[in-house]
Amino acid sequence: MTKSVKSDGNKLNCYIDGLRAGVPLILGYVPAAIAYALIARQAGFTVWQTCAMSMFVFTGAGQMLAVGMYARGASMAAILIATTLLGLRHIIMSICCMNRPSMRKEKTAPKLMAAFGITDESFSVFCTVDDSKANVRFLIGVFAEIWLSWNVGTLIGALSSDFLPAIVTASLSIALYAMFTALLTPELTHNGRLALLVLMTAVCNTILGLVISPSWALIISTLVCAFIGVFFVDLGTEGENDSERQ
């Protein structure tokens, strides 16, 4: 696993593995980007501004929130605070991605590039893939694919109106949830305690979301439940010995 010299063919395979793992994400990203662009245009963004935000900000929920608030006349400061708060969870996700064994050995520059591609979705894909595949090239492969999907979707939505029939758009909105579920389920079938932890987190986040803002609820329930899990969930020795293997 710790081969320091890899042939170019091997490197290419890593990108291709990432591209392959990211294919299901396209189904979620394109319609979501179209929806974002339609809201942005209605809010008074030009085509260029709508596209520029997708290119440089690249945060699905954050962009949706920003244009929605802008449309309702929110101040710049309020929009920035809300979107930054929403983006805080990516600190946790980025730490998990950067802590994968082969990522720790990687140089900083490619990691900084891959970091721009960390989203809820790419994090979920990257953190459920085997250690042997979870390198920076895999993450960049996923990133390139979802960035392109997000921007193509944005362009479609910014230029045209909603060309997809309503029933197709409505049906596609399950895609990202289905992907999270499909990534999560196989890990739970052979680990009852992990399944219990996931159930606990789901209940915790649902209840917490009724009391405090959903962005804080997600961060708190993710951290607190993972902390509780340390004491009763067994991930197998693999999970605990990452730092010793370096």
Next chain:
Amino acid sequence: MTVNGSKICILIALMAVLTYLPRAIPAVLVDKLKFGPKINKFLNLIPYTAMAALIFPGVFTVDSDNYAIGIVGVAAAALLAWRKCPVMVCVLAAIAVDFALYMFVFPLGV
């Protein structure tokens, strides 16, 4: 450029920086820190708790008029994933099930 135009450009620039920083800082720092086995276990559990929190409660309001759309779609994905189907198959099946629900059970825009 209009006042609103430059305002939006500044907004995009600031958002780009403020949303990139949380993702970029760990890229620089994590390899300089050494985590003990307990912390590593905590970090290895986070993907599971984060995904649970990303699915729930959001899935209930995929269609806030019909809770069944989210629940049945995700149940289909879970069933197929449990039967070891590839992720893409699970996602397509969830979409197909919801499409069928909209066709026959919850007609849109009527």
